[in-house]
Amino acid sequence: MNESQQPSVWEKVCYGSGDLASNLMWATCGSYLLYYYTDILRLDLAAITFLLLVVRVIDAFVDPVVGYFLDKRSGATIPRIIRFLAIPFGLTAFLTFLPIAADPWLTLVWASVSYLAFGAVYAAINTSYGVLNNLMSQDAQVRVSLSVYRMVGCQVGVFFIASCTLPLVHWLGGANDVTGERTGFAPFAAILAAMATLLWLATGSVCKVRNFSQPTPYRLLDVPKLLMRNTAWRSCTAAFALYFVNISAYVSMAIFYAKVVLGRDAEFGGVMLSLFTFAAMFSMLFASRVTRRLGKRTTLQVSNTIQGMAMVGVLCAPHCVPVVLVMFSIASFTLGLGSPIYYAMVSDSIDLGTQQSGVRMAGMAYAINSLAMKLAYAATGSLVASFLTFGGYDPSLTEQAKEVGQWIIIGFVGLPAVSCLLSLVFIRRYPDDRKISHVSLAQSLPNEERRQAAGPL
Template sequence: MSSIITEVSLREKIAYGCGDLSSNLMWGMTSSYLMFYYTDIYGLPVVAVGWILLTARIFDAFCDPAIGYFIDRRGGHVVSRLIRSLAIPFGLFGCLCFVAMPLSPQGKIAWATLTYIVFGAIYSCINTPYGALGTMMTRSAQDRVDLNAFRMMGCQSGQFIVSLLTIPAITWLGGGSGMPQRQHGMAIYALVLAVTATVLWRYVGRICVTRYPPLPARHPPAVLLRALAWNRSWWICNALVFLQFVGLATLYGFALYYARVVLGGRAELGSILLTVATIMGFGGALVCPHGVRHLGVVGTAMTCLCVQVMAYALLFLAGGSTPFFLAAFSMLTLAQGIGSPLYYVLLAHAIDRGRLMSSANTAGMAYSINTLVTKVSMGVTGFLLASFLSYGHYMGGADTVSIGLKHWVTAGFVWLPLGSSALQLVFLALWPRGITPLPETA
């Protein structure tokens, strides 16, 4: 038995992290600010916003499996080329999502729907190969933990930039706080982020090396889906990721509303919350590999989820007390930061075990469906949150806040993700015993 040489350099790990940094400069903008942009800057009705978010995810149901099947058919060598080719379209349509076209009310809804759907499709086609890339770069269990830790640090760095700069940037770039000025400022800001994201994706495709690319698979889709259907751990991963993104979507999509409605602050307070979340999440990603060494992947994940459940309960008990709220919020986001890389590690383990069960190469399809699950989760959660705002009769820019609206915003920000965290503990308890990282020897 000879040890597998660790071939993933620090430069490659940083480059791999740049992929999620790029994603979260644009996709993070849509997660954290798109609903706020639609309701408070572009002036779309809340009900229409909910349907836009849901419709885009239904369309993605066709894009994710298609790109996964394409990767499996062409083989792993196509991954880096896909990332480089889609870098410019990713930035372009991410920017267009935040360009306020001067149209009729129905035209605005159509424009918002079209740009978000196209951006989501391009995101599917670039993020699925990016997700599969990690398993093709190394077979070392520790390297995979490190790669996904860098990935989460890139994710949190992107969120940090978006959270810290967005609100002040759109006011400064637009030259005022009125709706036309904010629309102009948002468009310029989105353009800057889009250019940066494009450059970063090109860097990922050029630096990261696919040392273990799967060979082209000629199996029909039915064979690939049948192989996945028998992979119990892959099903558990999808359930965990769906519930994880319920929590992330509520945190990043509803923080601005919670800050304004429940905490009684302005949009700037919501920006501070998002900044705190990204700082703690970044710190959590740094701590994650150390936690795995002591508790293992599943043990670390379960510990983080228990902390999250307690933190959500403390958020509710905090009420309108901002200091108490910030303490509980910091605890919550630190636990999320530690746990986030582990979902991808578990998925990699599930795919590796699937290779032992079937000769069919299902890596592309497995990652594409998993990516689809994350976006369906975000779409369903976004629809629910928009519905909560509608039930509470939310009006963008209104000075008065009703008790009913506070209850609905609390339900969306606290109770919905608390339930998703508790359910994740149930699914982790079902994780097959003996499913551990593959050995680092061959």
């Protein structure tokens, strides 16, 4: 590997543009797809709950297939794969929000097929993108820096979606009502899809591979054993999955929390999502500095503790708008601080596993990590959607039953608080930064000496 030239600022920006491209559509699906299906297309809520769970679970299992495919090829092919998938990503993203004039059953089938197709392409391009961090640098601090750019790109996309979606949809649809939203979502999705395609092309064209690792043969039956022996990867994956539980709960329920619990309109939910994104993005600017001082593990322990306490604060006054906004801002700030750290930890833990076993399986390790993220996100999205069903949510009513608000509070506040507490258990088992630095120094050693230097994980 040639480390004489580290990624330039422009290269890091283009690396971050990949997550910007991804989240232009991921944030749209996460924040508005449930609303689009229920309040705009008026599809059956129970059917949509089942659809979201099944499609996302099927989509999640695409990741290991892609990961195995990537591990059989040289790392130098990753940028080409990203460029190849850029146009299919944009096309399937657009089709997901393209309504068809049909009866509810055919509309549900179209929603299932289009969302499944987008999920498969999303899985393929994002698994490739996830491995790219390992290939651009092996320096632990550079990986944190790359992850910061990645997460800034992510949050810029989320912020744009949160603040601009409904205003632009209403403008494109020519009306500030459901009719305008039904007409406006398709052209809005087309604009997003075109932007995402160009951003992915920039990532695949500018980002350089410096770690020219060659494929290492391994059997699929050996994958569980190799990964389970890697304590760092195991604990990081579990904590990261719980992180996505929180994201899913926040973005899926913000609009419903604003409408039902706070008594505001859907656009106030967009304001909450904008606040969430801005606070998270602002905190990422401090991630590198804080981790250099405290280390990754301690930083995550502190941030999860504060986030959980903030959710308890919301629980004490769930209907008070100022309290909710302040506490939610604090929770969002601490959540965002952890974002680049988790991604850097995934890359580091993959290298730790390679050092221990001598087997390069970065694609599969990242893919299964991604599978865990998606399963957590899908299960949470389905769970909070079922909370609406339990409470008796009816989109045609202007005032919902009291039970609806109680279930929304459980999903938006209680679930993330419990998730933060559980995260602390897994974060504690992740190695400290001294172990990571020790492995980074061993990168230039031959394979057998690398395994001895890495020691037990």
